Amino acid sequence: MGETRRLRVDMLARVEGEGAVDIEIDDGRVTCARLSIFEPPRLFEAFLRGRAAEEAPDITARICGICPVAYQMSSVNAIESIYGLDPGPEIRALRRLLYCGEYIESHALHMVLLHAPDFLGFEDGLAMAAEHGEIVKRALFVKKTGNTLMSVVAGREVHPINVRVGGFYRAPRHAELAAMQPAIARARDDMVAILRWAGNFTYPDLEQDWELVALRHPAEYPLIDGRIASTGGIDIPFTAFDEEFEEVHHPHSTSLYGRVKSRGTYLTGPLARYALNYECLPPHIQALAKEVGLGPVCRNPYKSILVRGIETVYACEEALRIIGAYREPTPASVPYTPCAGVGAWATEAPRGMLWHRYEVDGEGTILNARIVPPTAQNQAAIDADVLAMANRHVKESDTALQLACETAVRNHDPCISCSCHFLKLNVTRR
Amino acid sequence: MSRPRLAVVKFASCDGCQLSLLDCEDELIAVAGAVEIANFPEASRAVQPGPYDVTLVEGSITTPHDVARIREIRADSGLLVAIGACATAGGIQALRNFADAGEYVSAVYAHPEYIRTLATSTPISDHVKVDYELRGCPVSKRQLLELVSALLAERRPELPVHSVCVECKLAGKVCVMVAHGTPCLGPVTQCGCAALCPGFARGCYGCFGPAETTNTTALAARWQALGTTPRDVQRAFRTFNAGAEPFRRESESHG
Structure with missing residues (x-):
């Protein structure tokens, strides 16, 4: 009995960028489901060639307005690794603080304004505010606090201006950071309330068995350094990325697909970071995770909203810890001399691991650049989630099927600007 | 005017300028009450058809498809405002204008034949009439709110052009x-x-x-x-x- 309905929806909303979801249904069975990315290519890796390595943090930040700090941190560390430069513990702590601001801002935005409406049946976070006004206000306060923290440390929240090779242009004064403490403490409490609220959502029971890939650091929940680790036993330095991972280009996408060479699909992002670094979370945050229904490993992409909440609480506490111990780095940046070489680095963007590799000449001019963003790495896993959910909802109306598939994509907070951006759902029923 | 209908659309860009609207945390709920957010896919699934009273356009024109799309958006918009350096100058991706764009595509993609892109990245005003421009990479939240306030009060926004x-x-x-x-x-x-x-x-x-x-x-x-x-x-x-x-x-x- 052949079904021949065809549905086209022009845009999948509440993601950063432009992509489409294509669904093909034959005889009531979903035969193909995939995220297609139509973001116009911007060709960063090409025009980085011939630029000064010291320009890379500001230029690559423009790949993504949502996670510019991730781009600045991966690039600045990759270049410093070429120059053999260690800016020291104070500058490292300040960079970690800046990254905490981005986690707080990006996670609060995604959790409450972009993701939560899917669980509660609203079109957007502002419509949700009519019934959940207090939560939305709290989320906006958390988000604002993250943004303010980024502005105090580095000038502004979108494309911060204070990060440079060697350190910062100017270190924030102790008083400027100390003034942030009450807001960060309140944001932490607000996020705990948001987490308890989200803990009561009804979660579809989707469990996926992907290899989870994230940074791992011996002493800290990883943000800006460590080694690349996985649940499949990978434990490598950043420079060995190409030995374990590869990218494949498909005709339906302006983004590349990442895979583990020997095993295929993998997942990076909050679920992977949490599973691989659970023991680095302080016991009271582990207890909070347990309270909202999370074990030490969470493989349900819907529950990523809870993991983001846990990470946001951690980021607030980590920011308070760093500010409490803050010593202004003097000078704010360490001098360096460019030298020829190759360097690679990865940091943990809020939506997953972001790997950069640069080759520079003796004058510090970039000869080659490669950037592997989290959403490209996650594309295959996202496709598989869409396929699984499309099959579960295949007998329902196109409207219900569309929402199920959109949510399966939004679970991963894809940043399509990064991976090359538009969400359009095409359903073909034959 | 009664609640003006607002659209926020995107071309080649990083999303940072439209994110700046969501970054107006203290004003966001008031803005959402004063205007009808009719088409803002980054924030909402509820996309209403045009025409729109005001369309904020982020991003530059880099594909043949987008050349046609910006003309449709212009026809559907009362006022059209280009926001950010991509929309007003072509953005960082306009570096291709100084180079061989075909070679750029080959440098990034294993299969350049899958990619459709123009040799240039150009601002919105190269393609359609633009009523106002907000500069910046990213735009200033203060200027963005000034623009929205001015349009609500039916006055010209104050956007200084000095250095x-x-x-x-x-x-x-x-x-x-x-x-x-x-x-x-x-x-x-x-x-x-x-x-x-x-x-x-x-x-x-x-x-x-x-x-x-x-x-x-x-x-x-x-x-x-x-x-x-x-x-x-x-x-x-x-x-x-x-x-x-x-x-x-x-x-x-x-x-």
């Missing part, structure tokens, strides 16, 4: 070029950022594009007197507003 130097002096900041010999694009760059970089002991790097009247040649000479190489002068004029005429022209005299 960063003026707002830097007004803010009482120390001139990084005079006091520290730090090369700064402030004298030729349009204001709007509140002289952010000099406040962080850094020279302006031109996010807001050329000011209304500029002497880029004199500034380039000053930079070289401070020890900047011609190649670095060219790089400085070729960033997020590389496609803006005064910066493009100056960049071509160096390197």
Whole structure:
């Protein structure tokens, strides 16, 4: 009995960028489901060639307005690794603080304004505010606090201006950071309330068995350094990325697909970071995770909203810890001399691991650049989630099927600007 | 007017300028009450068909499809406002305008034949009539709110076109070029950022594009007197507003 309905929806909303979801249904069975990315290519890796390595943090930040700090941190560390430069513990702590601001801002935005409406049946976070006004206000306060923290440390929240090779242009004064403490403490409490609220959502029971890939650091929940680790036993330095991972280009996408060479699909992002670094979370945050229904490993992409909440609480506490111990780095940046070489680095963007590799000449001019963003790495896993959910909802109306598939994509907070951006759902029923 | 219908659309860009609207946390709920957010896919699934009273356009035109799409959006919009350096100057991706775009595609993609892109990245005003432009990479939240407030009050938005130097002096900041010999694009760059970089002991790097009247040649000479190489002068004029005429022209005299 052949079904021949065809549905086209022009845009999948509440993601950063432009992509489409294509669904093909034959005889009531979903035969193909995939995220297609139509973001116009911007060709960063090409025009980085011939630029000064010291320009890379500001230029690559423009790949993504949502996670510019991730781009600045991966690039600045990759270049410093070429120059053999260690800016020291104070500058490292300040960079970690800046990254905490981005986690707080990006996670609060995604959790409450972009993701939560899917669980509660609203079109957007502002419509949700009519019934959940207090939560939305709290989320906006958390988000604002993250943004303010980024502005105090580095000038502004979108494309911060204070990060440079060697350190910062100017270190924030102790008083400027100390003034942030009450807001960060309140944001932490607000996020705990948001987490308890989200803990009561009804979660579809989707469990996926992907290899989870994230940074791992011996002493800290990883943000800006460590080694690349996985649940499949990978434990490598950043420079060995190409030995374990590869990218494949498909005709339906302006983004590349990442895979583990020997095993295929993998997942990076909050679920992977949490599973691989659970023991680095302080016991009271582990207890909070347990309270909202999370074990030490969470493989349900819907529950990523809870993991983001846990990470946001951690980021607030980590920011308070760093500010409490803050010593202004003097000078704010360490001098360096460019030298020829190759360097690679990865940091943990809020939506997953972001790997950069640069080759520079003796004058510090970039000869080659490669950037592997989290959403490209996650594309295959996202496709598989869409396929699984499309099959579960295949007998329902196109409207219900569309929402199920959109949510399966939004679970991963894809940043399509990064991976090359538009969400359009095409359903073909034959 | 009664609640104007607002659309926010995107072309080639990083999403940072439309995110700036969501970053107005204190004003967001009030703005959402004052305008009907009819089409803002980054924030909502509820996309209403046009026409729209005001359309904010982020991003530059880089594909044949987008050349056609911006014309449709113009036809569907009362006022059309280009927001950010991509929409007003072509953005950082306009660096392809100085190179062989086909070779750029081959450098990034294993299968260049899968990719459809134009040889140039161009601002919205190259394709359709634009009513207002908000400069910046990213735009200033203050200017964004000024624009929305002005449109609600049916007045012209106040968007000054003088240089960063003026707002830097007004803010009482120390001139990084005079006091520290730090090369700064402030004298030729349009204001709007509140002289952010000099406040962080850094020279302006031109996010807001050329000011209304500029002497880029004199500034380039000053930079070289401070020890900047011609190649670095060219790089400085070729960033997020590389496609803006005064910066493009100056960049071509160096390197």
